[in-house]
Amino acid sequence: MAHFLFFLLAIICIASVLGMIISKDQAYTALFLIVAFVCMGGLFGLLEAPFIAAVQIIIYAGAIMILFIFVVMMINLRKGVGPEKKKWTMYFAVVIAAVLVVELVLTLKGTLEPISSAALESLGSPTDLGRLLFTKYLYPFEITSILIIAALVGAIVLVKKRDKE
């Protein structure tokens, strides 16, 4: 059952990312990305991280992608960005991605073997996560709140229309 769920979610995730690469319309691109993020949330749930899965769906698929869709609507390109004229960028991108894959596989190869047998008891209940967040990681948590305030103020200041005096 878990295997079936994993392969279903993985295939939908990869297919929607491919759809995002192929589609021309920015709104469809954003919608494909939402599907990919929701599937990713399911995968996080399979990894016994229920809280992170909920956060993924609420913040990524909800908040961040709504922000993207708002900006797509505000920019509103009539005919979208045309297809790639230069063909060589496509090949270049594929070559770079292939090199990246080889590099990552070589890096992770040492770690792939011992991991596969790990079968641990349940971890990652929201209670434990919250306790860890407010004891060991208290300072990073507080710094994050300052970061969020700074980003909020920065975004408002950047986009605000200045009065012409």
Add this chain to the structure above:
Amino acid sequence: MIPLNYFLVLSIILFALGAIAFFVKRDLITQFMAIEIMFNAANLAFLAFAKSAGSLDGQIIVFFVITVAAAEAAVGLAIILLIFRQKKTIKSEDIKLMKG
């Protein structure tokens, strides 16, 4: 029980697809979305390793990554909106002010 290296392989594939999307697409918004895909691939690897190590620290890091990504999306989209207002384009190849 799913072997954890399945998750790592999926993470590698998604990261590579995000890189391809970044290079193939030509508007700033879609390139920004490609960066978000790469973030998510990294998060998946973090969670897989957290599970194999049996510790919660990886999940905390993923939590912080998601938070920082939200802040980054707000500021980045504001900058894209400013670029569009000033230059009337969001094609990345038209923005070459520093090219000389």
